[in-house]
Amino acid sequence: MNKKRILYVEDDETLAFLTSDNLEQYFDVVHCNNGAIAFELFCKESFDLCVLDIMLPDMDGFEIATEIRKRDEEIPIIFLSAKTMKEDKLKGLRLGADDYLVKPYSIEELILKIEIFLHRSQKTIEKNNKSYTIGSYVFEFENYLLRNDKEELTLTERESALLKLFLDNVNTVLKREKILTSLWGNDDYFSGRSLDVFISRLRKILKEEEKVKIENIPRIGFKMVID
Known part of the structure; x- marks a missing residue:
């Protein structure tokens, strides 16, 4: 069975390594540390879910999510951020994100969230088809x-x-x-x-x-x- 493909955007090298290492046990993870490059990648390739940091070089996570939603209304988006303000979380959800996890997050919770949203997304595809x-x-x-x-x-x-x-x-x-x-x-x-x-x-x-x-x-x- 083919693994679901995840676009993971995070510029903190240590955190990115630890998170990718854990996610790769279950998913096909494509990591990117630059917002603009990540969005360019999204436009060229196919992904099943996006995991986005907010504070990123060249293009932040909110901007990436906004552009993604213009092209794909269904793909699940999860924000990971050190921003703890309620306003930031609400902004992320209003942009069309499915969830917003605050750092430091539990890798087990992240994996569970990803599995839930992938399952929901697949059900939507099957219903539409x-x-x-x-x-x-x-x-x-x-x-x-x-x-x-x-x-x-x-x-x-x-x-x-x-x-x-x-x-x-x-x-x-x-x-x-x-x-x-x-x-x-x-x-x-x-x-x-x-x-x-x-x-x-x-x-x-x-x-x-x-x-x-x-x-x-x-x-x-x-x-x-x-x-």
Whole structure:
């Protein structure tokens, strides 16, 4: 079984050696002591999780995390820092980190955290990659693909996200605000109009499926019904 690949960024040589030595018993660890070089490495190679110090040369851990999140919303990020202020921890978590451990930390705790977040990440990947059955159609969310024996349709990213949201909540009323916030991050007028267009397109695609309906719930939202 291949080991999960960890990007570990720490400029303290002694701490980096001790931590890497322990982590390498369980993971494939790529250590870097410079923030800018670490981010460049992240962009070029594939990793399963990032462990970041905050105080780093050229580019600090907060900056690295910000740039990572622009490119990958799912990869787990753990901060390791001597900064003990609550504000620093909150800043790290707001940037999208999964956890923030204060130095000196327990190597056993770090390994446990890494294993937990890797497991959670794998579950998310498996969930996103699964296919759904909708009447005669098979929907592959990860590939934006809706197909049956007669046709194969490629949906837009947002159409796929909307269809997945309905399929994860079949026979359940979804409030309009929840749908808009999930897909657009807001519920303003223009997003609302876009949602109506996407609903109409999905209804048109699925119109031949007698057992599949997207019902309008007045003044509340929508419900996908599958008999």
